[in-house]
Amino acid sequence: MLRPALRRLILLLMTVIAASSLLFVLIHLGGDPIDGFVAPGSSPEVRQQVRDRIGLDRPLTEQYGVYIWRGLTGDFGESWRDRQPALAAVLARLPTTLGLAGVAIVIAVVAGVSAGIMSALPWPGPIQAAVRLLAMVGQAIPSFWLGTLCIFLFAATLGWLPASGNDGWRSVILPAFTVAAYPGSVLARIIQASMIERSSRPYVTTARGKGLRERTVWIRHVLPNAVLPALGFMGVQAGFLVGGTIVVESVFAYPGIGRLALQAATERDLPVLHAFVVVTVLLVSAVNIVIDAVSRGIDPRQRQRSTPGLGAAPG
Structure with a gap:
């Protein structure tokens, strides 16, 4: 009983990581992620403030590591748009x-x-x-x-x-x-x-x-x-x-x-x-x-x- 349960748990973790990684890549491939919720024509200062607030100012590898860890722990942070818990x-x-x-x-x-x-x-x-x-x-x-x-x-x-x-x-x-x-x-x-x-x-x-x-x-x-x-x-x-x-x-x-x-x-x-x-x-x-x-x-x-x-x- 223990071995099948462990196999299922490992498969579940791998599925979560794979699905999360694919989503991360798709979001970043489409350009700057903040374009979806920052008003068009916003000044560079405003855009940088938004990037700093949601953590997009960090290196991409660090963003990915934090992102995967949050997915595994259930702490997804706040919505980028309305700042409510995701x-x-x-x-x-x-x-x-x-x-x-x-x-x-x-x-x-x-x-x-x-x-x-x-x-x-x-x-x-x-x-x-x-x-x-x-x-x-x-x-x-x-x-x-x-x-x-x-x-x-x-x-x-x-x-x-x-x-x-x-x-x-x-x-x-x-x-x-x-x-x-x-x-x-x-x-x-x-x-x-x-x-x-x-x-x-x-x-x-x-x-x-x-x-x-x-x-x-x-x-x-x-x-x-x-x-x-x-x-x-x-x-x-x-x-x-x-x-x-x-x-x-x-x-x-x-x-x-x-x-x-x-x-x-x-x-x-x-x-x-x-x-x-x-x-x-x-x-x-x-x-x-x-x-x-x-x-x-x-x-x-x-x-x-x-x-x-x-x-x-x-x-």
Whole structure:
């Protein structure tokens, strides 16, 4: 147990350092970082005062060392623009984004699993064809285009739902649906392919040979074994959900960390962006740990592979 935990910790630290380093390079490659929040035409004296205040007067190597240390210790300093604690700004908006992501995950799982099952069952019909078509379309449509279409149709034209903001549960529906469209569509196709592949396995043939009804065979023997690939996909998708929320929160003016990160990127506010990156890495890592634990609980073979001495005996 100690060795896998230590391996995960080292991998997490390396990921934080790599992501932080990439952000540092990108911010400094674009020119002077203070150009994002200092008024155009400011005097050289004013610009130098700002550089002195935020530490940009130091050598670049020293800036980088302090920057990485702050990322590892959680002390990101103050926002370069409004002088508020950077981590506090991210954490203040984190619950809003987590709520949006939670609703989106529920929609993606329910719709994706249902669509995957319907499209894999050996009883073809027009509904099955429509579900498969929707899954293909959901993968192809960019989230910003889908979000704009939802605003035009359900907010501007029909007036059913608000177009922006965070005013109660009705404001979550359109952004959550937009975020869920892509992962739900991919999940549907994974479930479909996994169920079709497992429907010809020997244990399924044995179940049919015992006289079980076809519906029972699919529900009891095919579906449970088709879930594991979907769990792995959701772990990988956790990182993409964060990227999706940045676009979707901007389209719907949703006050989460995605919109905050986009504003910080526009203003080149490195402390806020740094806090966002590290918090995101920690969240994605936590989600993957939970999914990995669930996968091991469902599939005993994974527990055996991860436990020394419990592997298969040599033949």
